[in-house]
Amino acid sequence: MTTLITGGSKCGKSSFAERALNNFSGRKIYIATMQPYCDDALEAIARHQKMRVGKGFETIEKYTDIDELDLPSDCAVLLECIGNLCANEMFASDEIICPTEKIVRGVKKISESVSELIIITNQVGSDGIRYDTGTAEYIRFMGIINQYIGKYADNVIECVYGIPVILKGEFPC
Numbered sequence: 266m267t268t269l270i271t272g273g274s275k276c277g278k279s280s281f282a283e284r285a286l287n288n289f290s291g292r293k294i295y296i297a298t299m300q301p302y303c304d305d306a307l308e309a310i311a312r313h314q315k316m317r318v319g320k321g322f323e324t325i326e327k328y329t330d331i332d333e334l335d336l337p338s339d340c341a342v343l344l345e346c347i348g349n350l351c352a353n354e355m356f357a358s359d360e361i362i363c364p365t366e367k368i369v370r371g372v373k374k375i376s377e378s379v380s381e382l383i384i385i386t387n388q389v390g391s392d393g394i395r396y397d398t399g400t401a402e403y404i405r406f407m408g409i410i411n412q413y414i415g416k417y418a419d420n421v422i423e424c425v426y427g428i429p430v431i432l433k434g435e436f437p438c
Contacts, residue, residue: 268381281429331375341379348407351410369410420437
């Protein structure tokens with residue numbers, strides 16, 4: 266089962282995703298994609314680590330190349346988040362790289378190999394503001410990736426002010 270959880274910044278996506286796996290009795294793996302590159306990132310990482318304490322998650326830090334992961338078939342995976350993964354892949358070198366196929370391939374591989382996959386993503390690009398070329402490309406790539414995962418996923422849930430709203434499928438918990 267694959268579930269995509271989307272929403273804006275600080276809307277409760279992570280808390281909901283973790284609760285959705287509360288009753289999963291097997292191995293739970295958290296794939297962390299945020300690179301610790303500045304104080305804000307370090308604070309966000311610490312906040313998320315604190316949220317997971319006592320919930321039985323093993324953490325794998327994987328900033329790029331999720332398609333290289335080999336995970337046990339009987340586990341549940343929480344992938345957080347597509348937004349960080351997209352930026353990491355795009356800006357890994359001096360030139361902007363299109364990460365859509367690579368990320369989609371990795372998500373599909375993980376989804377087909379594990380019991381449960383919950384993916385957190387972000388809603389970007391709905392503000393109508395003009396951005397520089399790199400940011401505009403990021404927004405475009407995120408749209409493509411989110412569309413693919415949304416079509417592929419069994420469940421799509423949007424968190425709005427901490428309230429999960431089903432867009433497709435059902436609540437995974």
